Amino acid sequence: MTALESLLAAHINQHLVDGESGVSVDADTELLLDGHVDSVGVIQLVTFIAEELGFEVPPEDVTIEHFGSVSLLAGYLDERGVRPPAGAG
Numbered sequence: 001m002t003a004l005e006s007l008l009a010a011h012i013n014q015h016l017v018d019g020e021s022g023v024s025v026d027a028d029t030e031l032l033l034d035g036h037v038d039s040v041g042v043i044q045l046v047t048f049i050a051e052e053l054g055f056e057v058p059p060e061d062v063t064i065e066h067f068g069s070v071s072l073l074a075g076y077l078d079e080r081g082v083r084p085p086a087g088a089g
Helices: 003-016 039-053 070-079
Strands: none
Touching (some): 003 039, 003 070, 039 070
16 A cells, blocks of 8 residues: 555544444445445545645545545545655555
8 A cells, every 4th residue: 555545544444434343444445335434524534635635625526536445535636746744654
């Protein structure tokens, strides 16, 4: 996993996935289709990206093509020049 994927997966596992379910997401886990992240979780994830990575995700980019998995999200962010903070991942 890339540093960006690790950072995103750690946040999702820690804050958005029900820890009692025994589910842990990785880079390729279907976040939306499998119901691991709901609409409120997507908003929280967009907020995390803004606060921690300094990138404001435009509303039109909040799609399943970009938020479907950690890998897709990291790829989307990487294409826009977003990098994880030093020491992350």
